[in-house]
Amino acid sequence: MVNEFIKFSVEGAIGKIILNRPDKYNSFIREMALQMQDALDKCAKDKNIRAIYIAGEGKAFCSGQDLGEAIDPEGPGIEKIVEEHYNSIVRRIRAIEKPVVCAVNGVAAGAGANIALSCDVVLAAASASFIQAFSKIGLVPDSGGTFFLPRLVGFGKASALMMLGDKVSAEDAEKMGMIYKVVDEAKLHEEALGIAKTLSEMPTRGIGLTKKLLNQSMFNSFEKQLDAEGTEQANAARTYDFNEGVKAFFEKRKPVFKGE
Numbered sequence: 001m002v003n004e005f006i007k008f009s010v011e012g013a014i015g016k017i018i019l020n021r022p023d024k025y026n027s028f029i030r031e032m033a034l035q036m037q038d039a040l041d042k043c044a045k046d047k048n049i050r051a052i053y054i055a056g057e058g059k060a061f062c063s064g065q066d067l068g069e070a071i072d073p074e075g076p077g078i079e080k081i082v083e084e085h086y087n088s089i090v091r092r093i094r095a096i097e098k099p100v101v102c103a104v105n106g107v108a109a110g111a112g113a114n115i116a117l118s119c120d121v122v123l124a125a126a127s128a129s130f131i132q133a134f135s136k137i138g139l140v141p142d143s144g145g146t147f148f149l150p151r152l153v154g155f156g157k158a159s160a161l162m163m164l165g166d167k168v169s170a171e172d173a174e175k176m177g178m179i180y181k182v183v184d185e186a187k188l189h190e191e192a193l194g195i196a197k198t199l200s201e202m203p204t205r206g207i208g209l210t211k212k213l214l215n216q217s218m219f220n221s222f223e224k225q226l227d228a229e230g231t232e233q234a235n236a237a238r239t240y241d242f243n244e245g246v247k248a249f250f251e252k253r254k255p256v257f258k259g260e
Contacts, residue, residue, distance in 0.1 A: 005032035007057070008039040013050040013200035013259075014193070015043035022058025027066040028111065030076050033085035040092040050259045051200035052096065053193060054119060055103040064110025064133060086111050086143040090118040094144075094215055097208025099199040103192035104170070105185070109133045114143035117152060117178065120211060121199075123192045124170035125185040130178065132162045151218060152178050203241035204259030 007018040017039045019026040043052045056062055065085075069075045076084070093100050093115070102119035109131040116122055116130070124130075132149070134141050141149070141162050150158040153176045161168065170182045183191045199207065209232040216228050236242055240260040248255035 003031060004035075005029070006035035006039050008035075008042065010046070010049060011193075012197065013048060014196045015039070015046070015049040015052045017043075017052065017054045019054075019056040019062050022056075022060070024066060025060035025063035025107065026056045026058065026112070027063045028085060029066045029069045030081075030085060033081075033089060037088050037092060040089070040096065043098065044092070044096045047259070049200075050098060050204045051196040052098055052100045053103070053196040054100065054116075055189060055192070056105055058106075060106040060112075061104040061108040061116060061128065062112025063107060064112045067137075082142050086115070089115060090144040093118045094211075097211055098204060099196070099207050099211070101192055101196040101199065103188050104128045104130075104179070105188055107131065111143040114141065114145035114148065117148045118144050121195055122179040123181050123183055123188060123195070124173060124179050125188045126170055126182055127185050128170040128182075130168045130170075130173050131165060133165055135163055135165045147218070149178070152176075200259075201257060203236075203239065203245065203257045205239045205241060206236045209236050 005020050007016075007020045009016045017036065019032070019036075021027060021029075021032060040052070043049045065081060070078060070081060099121065100119040101121045102116045102123070104116050104122065104124040105128060106125070107129050108116045110133045113130045113132060132141055132145060140146075145162070149161065153161070157176060160166070168178065170179070173179045174182045213225070213228055213232055217225050220228060241255075241257045244257060245255045
Protein backbone atom coordinates (compact mmCIF):
# COMPACT_ATOMS: atom_id res chain seq x y z
CA MET A 1 0.00 0.00 0.00
CA VAL A 2 1.25 3.51 -0.84
CA ASN A 3 1.58 5.63 2.32
CA GLU A 4 0.95 2.68 4.61
CA PHE A 5 0.48 4.67 7.80
CA ILE A 6 -1.10 1.63 9.46
CA LYS A 7 0.52 -1.75 8.97
CA PHE A 8 -2.11 -4.45 9.29
CA SER A 9 -1.46 -8.18 9.32
CA VAL A 10 -2.92 -11.36 10.74
CA GLU A 11 -0.75 -13.67 12.81
CA GLY A 12 -2.63 -16.83 13.74
CA ALA A 13 -5.82 -15.58 15.36
CA ILE A 14 -4.37 -12.13 16.16
CA GLY A 15 -5.04 -9.02 14.11
CA LYS A 16 -1.93 -6.82 14.35
CA ILE A 17 -2.31 -3.06 13.92
CA ILE A 18 0.95 -1.10 13.90
CA LEU A 19 0.99 2.72 13.83
CA ASN A 20 3.51 3.55 11.12
CA ARG A 21 4.64 7.18 10.96
CA PRO A 22 7.82 6.68 13.00
CA ASP A 23 9.51 9.80 11.59
CA LYS A 24 6.61 11.83 13.04
CA TYR A 25 6.39 9.86 16.31
CA ASN A 26 3.29 8.14 14.89
CA SER A 27 1.24 11.34 15.05
CA PHE A 28 -2.09 11.03 13.27
CA ILE A 29 -3.17 12.57 10.02
CA ARG A 30 -6.51 11.91 8.37
CA GLU A 31 -5.35 9.12 6.07
CA MET A 32 -3.71 7.32 8.99
CA ALA A 33 -6.87 7.59 11.13
CA LEU A 34 -9.02 6.22 8.30
CA GLN A 35 -6.57 3.37 7.72
CA MET A 36 -6.74 2.47 11.41
CA GLN A 37 -10.53 2.45 11.31
CA ASP A 38 -10.39 0.16 8.29
CA ALA A 39 -8.01 -2.22 10.11
CA LEU A 40 -10.29 -2.31 13.16
CA ASP A 41 -13.28 -3.05 10.90
CA LYS A 42 -11.40 -5.96 9.36
CA CYS A 43 -10.68 -7.32 12.83
CA ALA A 44 -14.32 -6.99 13.82
CA LYS A 45 -15.64 -8.76 10.72
CA ASP A 46 -13.13 -11.61 10.47
CA LYS A 47 -14.35 -14.43 12.73
CA ASN A 48 -10.90 -16.02 12.58
CA ILE A 49 -9.42 -13.00 14.35
CA ARG A 50 -10.03 -13.50 18.06
CA ALA A 51 -7.72 -10.87 19.58
CA ILE A 52 -6.29 -7.53 18.43
CA TYR A 53 -2.81 -6.17 19.06
CA ILE A 54 -1.95 -2.46 18.71
CA ALA A 55 1.58 -1.03 18.87
CA GLY A 56 3.69 1.76 17.41
CA GLU A 57 6.62 1.59 15.01
CA GLY A 58 9.87 3.26 16.07
CA LYS A 59 10.64 5.17 19.27
CA ALA A 60 7.12 6.38 20.12
CA PHE A 61 3.74 4.78 20.51
CA CYS A 62 1.80 7.83 19.34
CA SER A 63 2.32 11.55 19.93
CA GLY A 64 -1.32 12.36 19.15
CA GLN A 65 -2.48 14.68 16.40
CA ASP A 66 -0.13 16.05 13.74
CA LEU A 67 -0.53 19.76 14.53
CA GLY A 68 0.43 20.74 11.00
CA GLU A 69 -2.78 19.15 9.76
CA ALA A 70 -4.78 20.59 12.67
CA ILE A 71 -3.93 24.20 11.78
CA ASP A 72 -3.92 23.74 7.99
CA PRO A 73 -6.65 26.02 6.56
CA GLU A 74 -7.15 23.41 3.82
CA GLY A 75 -7.20 20.55 6.34
CA PRO A 76 -10.20 18.77 7.88
CA GLY A 77 -10.46 21.12 10.88
CA ILE A 78 -10.60 20.27 14.57
CA GLU A 79 -14.28 19.24 14.63
CA LYS A 80 -13.81 16.65 11.89
CA ILE A 81 -10.54 15.49 13.38
CA VAL A 82 -12.17 14.79 16.73
CA GLU A 83 -15.38 13.21 15.44
CA GLU A 84 -14.27 11.47 12.23
CA HIS A 85 -10.78 10.46 13.34
CA TYR A 86 -10.47 9.84 17.08
CA ASN A 87 -14.05 9.28 18.21
CA SER A 88 -14.48 6.82 15.37
CA ILE A 89 -11.35 4.94 16.48
CA VAL A 90 -12.16 4.66 20.19
CA ARG A 91 -15.79 3.79 19.49
CA ARG A 92 -14.59 0.88 17.38
CA ILE A 93 -12.11 -0.29 20.02
CA ARG A 94 -14.81 -0.37 22.69
CA ALA A 95 -17.51 -1.84 20.42
CA ILE A 96 -15.47 -4.77 19.11
CA GLU A 97 -16.43 -7.78 21.21
CA LYS A 98 -12.87 -9.09 21.06
CA PRO A 99 -9.99 -8.26 23.42
CA VAL A 100 -7.66 -5.45 22.37
CA VAL A 101 -4.11 -5.54 23.72
CA CYS A 102 -2.00 -2.38 23.46
CA ALA A 103 1.81 -2.29 23.71
CA VAL A 104 3.07 1.22 24.50
CA ASN A 105 6.71 1.30 23.47
CA GLY A 106 7.46 5.00 23.97
CA VAL A 107 5.66 8.27 24.49
CA ALA A 108 1.86 8.17 24.34
CA ALA A 109 0.68 11.77 24.26
CA GLY A 110 -2.66 13.48 23.75
CA ALA A 111 -4.97 11.38 21.61
CA GLY A 112 -2.25 8.73 21.50
CA ALA A 113 -2.46 8.29 25.26
CA ASN A 114 -6.24 8.11 25.24
CA ILE A 115 -6.41 5.61 22.38
CA ALA A 116 -4.11 3.39 24.44
CA LEU A 117 -6.28 3.82 27.54
CA SER A 118 -9.39 2.78 25.59
CA CYS A 119 -7.89 -0.66 25.00
CA ASP A 120 -8.66 -3.69 27.17
CA VAL A 121 -5.15 -4.66 28.28
CA VAL A 122 -2.36 -2.07 28.19
CA LEU A 123 1.31 -2.94 28.67
CA ALA A 124 4.10 -0.39 28.56
CA ALA A 125 7.86 -0.52 28.26
CA ALA A 126 9.71 0.77 31.32
CA SER A 127 10.87 3.74 29.24
CA ALA A 128 7.36 4.66 28.04
CA SER A 129 5.37 7.63 29.30
CA PHE A 130 1.84 9.03 29.15
CA ILE A 131 1.02 12.71 28.75
CA GLN A 132 -2.32 14.50 28.64
CA ALA A 133 -0.71 17.18 26.51
CA PHE A 134 -3.85 19.11 25.54
CA SER A 135 -3.63 21.87 28.16
CA LYS A 136 -0.17 22.83 26.91
CA ILE A 137 -1.71 24.21 23.71
CA GLY A 138 -5.07 25.39 25.03
CA LEU A 139 -7.16 22.37 24.04
CA VAL A 140 -9.27 19.93 26.04
CA PRO A 141 -8.68 16.16 26.30
CA ASP A 142 -10.44 14.17 23.60
CA SER A 143 -10.54 10.60 22.27
CA GLY A 144 -12.50 9.55 25.34
CA GLY A 145 -9.85 10.78 27.76
CA THR A 146 -12.25 12.58 30.11
CA PHE A 147 -14.30 9.37 30.21
CA PHE A 148 -11.60 6.73 30.67
CA LEU A 149 -8.92 8.42 32.77
CA PRO A 150 -11.11 9.38 35.79
CA ARG A 151 -12.44 5.83 35.88
CA LEU A 152 -8.94 4.40 35.80
CA VAL A 153 -7.13 6.65 38.28
CA GLY A 154 -9.86 8.60 40.10
CA PHE A 155 -11.36 12.04 39.54
CA GLY A 156 -8.80 14.07 41.47
CA LYS A 157 -5.76 12.45 39.89
CA ALA A 158 -7.26 12.67 36.39
CA SER A 159 -8.13 16.34 36.90
CA ALA A 160 -4.57 17.20 37.91
CA LEU A 161 -2.97 15.18 35.11
CA MET A 162 -5.20 16.78 32.48
CA MET A 163 -4.84 20.36 33.74
CA LEU A 164 -1.11 20.25 34.48
CA GLY A 165 -0.13 18.02 31.57
CA ASP A 166 2.35 16.10 33.71
CA LYS A 167 4.41 13.34 32.12
CA VAL A 168 3.56 10.03 33.82
CA SER A 169 6.19 7.32 33.75
CA ALA A 170 5.18 3.77 32.89
CA GLU A 171 5.98 2.73 36.46
CA ASP A 172 3.73 5.43 37.93
CA ALA A 173 1.01 4.62 35.39
CA GLU A 174 0.98 1.03 36.62
CA LYS A 175 0.96 2.08 40.29
CA MET A 176 -2.03 4.37 39.82
CA GLY A 177 -4.00 1.77 37.85
CA MET A 178 -3.78 3.54 34.50
CA ILE A 179 -2.29 0.48 32.78
CA TYR A 180 -2.07 -3.25 33.40
CA LYS A 181 1.67 -3.84 33.55
CA VAL A 182 5.17 -2.44 32.94
CA VAL A 183 7.63 -4.78 31.24
CA ASP A 184 11.26 -4.62 30.19
CA GLU A 185 11.57 -2.76 26.90
CA ALA A 186 13.28 -5.67 25.16
CA LYS A 187 10.41 -7.98 26.09
CA LEU A 188 7.46 -5.64 25.52
CA HIS A 189 6.24 -6.92 22.17
CA GLU A 190 6.94 -10.55 23.03
CA GLU A 191 4.94 -10.32 26.26
CA ALA A 192 2.11 -8.27 24.78
CA LEU A 193 1.78 -10.62 21.82
CA GLY A 194 1.88 -13.53 24.26
CA ILE A 195 -1.10 -12.06 26.12
CA ALA A 196 -2.92 -11.48 22.82
CA LYS A 197 -2.23 -15.10 21.84
CA THR A 198 -3.54 -16.36 25.19
CA LEU A 199 -6.70 -14.29 24.78
CA SER A 200 -7.12 -15.49 21.18
CA GLU A 201 -7.29 -19.06 22.44
CA MET A 202 -9.88 -18.32 25.14
CA PRO A 203 -13.70 -18.25 24.81
CA THR A 204 -14.01 -15.22 22.54
CA ARG A 205 -17.77 -14.83 22.92
CA GLY A 206 -17.53 -14.90 26.71
CA ILE A 207 -14.71 -12.35 26.67
CA GLY A 208 -16.67 -10.19 24.25
CA LEU A 209 -19.72 -10.27 26.50
CA THR A 210 -17.50 -9.40 29.48
CA LYS A 211 -16.26 -6.37 27.54
CA LYS A 212 -19.84 -5.42 26.74
CA LEU A 213 -20.73 -5.60 30.44
CA LEU A 214 -17.72 -3.50 31.40
CA ASN A 215 -18.83 -0.85 28.90
CA GLN A 216 -22.33 -0.86 30.41
CA SER A 217 -21.00 -0.72 33.97
CA MET A 218 -19.65 2.75 33.30
CA PHE A 219 -23.14 4.23 33.30
CA ASN A 220 -25.54 1.56 34.62
CA SER A 221 -27.03 1.57 38.10
CA PHE A 222 -26.22 -1.40 40.33
CA GLU A 223 -29.62 -3.00 39.67
CA LYS A 224 -29.38 -2.49 35.91
CA GLN A 225 -25.92 -3.99 35.93
CA LEU A 226 -27.16 -7.09 37.76
CA ASP A 227 -29.88 -7.47 35.14
CA ALA A 228 -27.34 -7.06 32.34
CA GLU A 229 -25.08 -9.68 33.91
CA GLY A 230 -27.97 -12.12 34.04
CA THR A 231 -28.82 -11.53 30.39
CA GLU A 232 -25.26 -11.93 29.16
CA GLN A 233 -24.60 -14.94 31.40
CA ALA A 234 -27.53 -16.67 29.74
CA ASN A 235 -26.11 -15.73 26.34
CA ALA A 236 -22.67 -17.03 27.33
CA ALA A 237 -24.18 -20.30 28.55
CA ARG A 238 -25.56 -20.94 25.07
CA THR A 239 -22.13 -20.82 23.40
CA TYR A 240 -20.10 -23.73 22.12
CA ASP A 241 -17.17 -22.66 24.29
CA PHE A 242 -19.19 -22.88 27.51
CA ASN A 243 -20.22 -26.43 26.70
CA GLU A 244 -16.64 -27.29 25.76
CA GLY A 245 -15.30 -25.72 28.97
CA VAL A 246 -17.69 -27.70 31.15
CA LYS A 247 -17.04 -30.92 29.23
CA ALA A 248 -13.27 -30.45 29.53
CA PHE A 249 -13.62 -29.77 33.26
CA PHE A 250 -15.39 -33.07 33.88
CA GLU A 251 -13.05 -34.93 31.55
CA LYS A 252 -10.05 -33.41 33.31
CA ARG A 253 -8.46 -32.10 30.09
CA LYS A 254 -7.53 -28.78 28.58
CA PRO A 255 -10.46 -27.24 26.70
CA VAL A 256 -10.19 -26.44 23.01
CA PHE A 257 -12.19 -23.28 22.46
CA LYS A 258 -13.39 -22.14 19.03
CA GLY A 259 -14.50 -18.65 19.90
CA GLU A 260 -18.11 -19.60 19.18
